[in-house]
Amino acid sequence: MSMTLTEKILAKASGRTHVNAGETVWVDVDVLMTHDVCGPPTIGIFKREFGEDARVWDKDKVVIIPDHYIFTNDKYANRNVDILRAFAADQDLPHYYDVGSERYKGVCHVAMPEEGFTRPGEVLFGTDSHTCTAGAFGQFATGIGNTDAGFIMGTGKLWVKVPETMKFIFEGEIPPHIMAKDLILRIIGDIGVDGGTYRAMEFAGDGVMNMDMEGRMTLTNMVIEGGGKNGVVEPDEVTFDYVRKRTNKEFTPLYNDPDAKYHSVRTYKSSELEPMVAKPHSPDNKATVGEVKNTPLTRAYIGSCTGGKLSDFEAAARVIKGHEVGVETYVVPATTKIREDLKTTWYDGETLWDIFQNAGAHMGEASCAACLGGPSDTFGRLQGEEVCISTTNRNFPGRMGSKKAQVYLASPYTVAASAITGNITDPREYLPVEETV
């Protein structure tokens, strides 16, 4: 019997030769990831249920990455990091990335691949909805709550319902002014914020397979904004090359059977894609940039797990180079590594860091920062009636801090072009000529 990639991973993890979509199975977990918001309650549940002296099921499989509320004076937020630190020390966890230490990383979903935890064919659960990002590597990865995470910490197991797969194919070369963010905003706009509920969303076609890992991660990251359970891209040499550079661990990649059954298949012609935005206050409130062109803005934000990767800044820098920003612009690298890379990556005779700084942008530390609002002193947080264009993934009311603010989601190209003019702007107006042929 033929299976999809997702079905195959879940069959393997549940010790079976075959599973059907819709079945509930108990799987063995390869990696459990948690962070500073959900880690402390997870630890609380683990101790309550398994005892104060209980040990985690496998310390090599537990990854703790504080990233959400880091650079704040909020006493409760700082206490959360203290709890993680004490737990990691007590359990002698090798994969803890402490704040204030050299090991501090920043946003977990970008740090996970950097550290080699996103391996094809494996099962990853994380206490964060964007855990689905790791599906870009052909891993089954999805978000869970603290109770489920506490359960895994003690047992290494969890029940899952095997999802059906929706397949999204992009045929042909992606035009140079279009980024992965435009593809996923288009999909979410087409299917709605609950269009993928309970399902796997797979991205395929040469338009996708020609993307680097960071582009693929932008697609899988926002599966949850379409309601999806997990996002997935079939692994290939690009995947293996990325993963093998970062871990020595063995893994067994899995693939779709040729006659696997899908819930649905949608095909897009890459050449027909337009730069997209999601208008306030929902990621499925889609419009082309052309439709909302010249909407006045008061802020631009480039950051987060979906829009704060090195390639996102490379793209934004290509647009911003030599210009000054016309609105308050915040640049927040996802991880400390990316922050360093900004200072050593050159474009047209200047480092990316200098390009942004000379343009007048505010440069932040690696963390989630204002992507989810956070305590009132959070870098870049929206405090009032701002109209912000952002490379992040959510624009629900209040998401970036203020319920009165309005947030437009867009690609790094579009955000950068709009930052220059202070209005929503088509990136083609600013992209260097050779890129827009």
Add this chain to the structure above:
Amino acid sequence: MSKIIKGKAFVVGNDIDTDQIIPAEHLVYSLDDPEERRFYGRFALSGVPEDKSGLPEGGLPFTDPDKFESDYKIIIGGKNFGCGSSREHAPFALQVAGAEAVVATGYARIFFRNAVDGGFIIPYESHDDLIEHISTGDEVEIDGELNIIKNLTTGKSYPLKKLGDVVDIVDAGGIFKYAAKHGML
């Protein structure tokens, strides 16, 4: 589920996300400390835009600003209830506020899972969009055995979908109790 849940309904709109159920700035309180955890009850559903909070009129808080518990026991939502983040603080906050069930036409997967596995609140699905049929403040009753919800204020009843595979976990009171019962721990 033989359980009867009876109380006042609080009605909200479609796509109520976890930031609306419990805004991120409040996630810093301890879930265990009895003094601090009460704040989850105070701020439950505090992120819902005013015009959607307490339909049909709107403008009603779920929990009064000076209280820690809500007067409402059953939350009525539309589609995609609980979308957004994976935070378990969301069903937890509703429980701390005193709510016992949500009835919506559909849920975001993680919210549904968290509600069930944590034993916080029962997420029932309705066939009809009850936003049209129930007003905030109406007295309603859920019969978990017959799978119906009655609006005692109007006298009308509406069918609920069966809880399906997860009913055993709901009955046990969460994943730990379920696993203990089945000798998995």
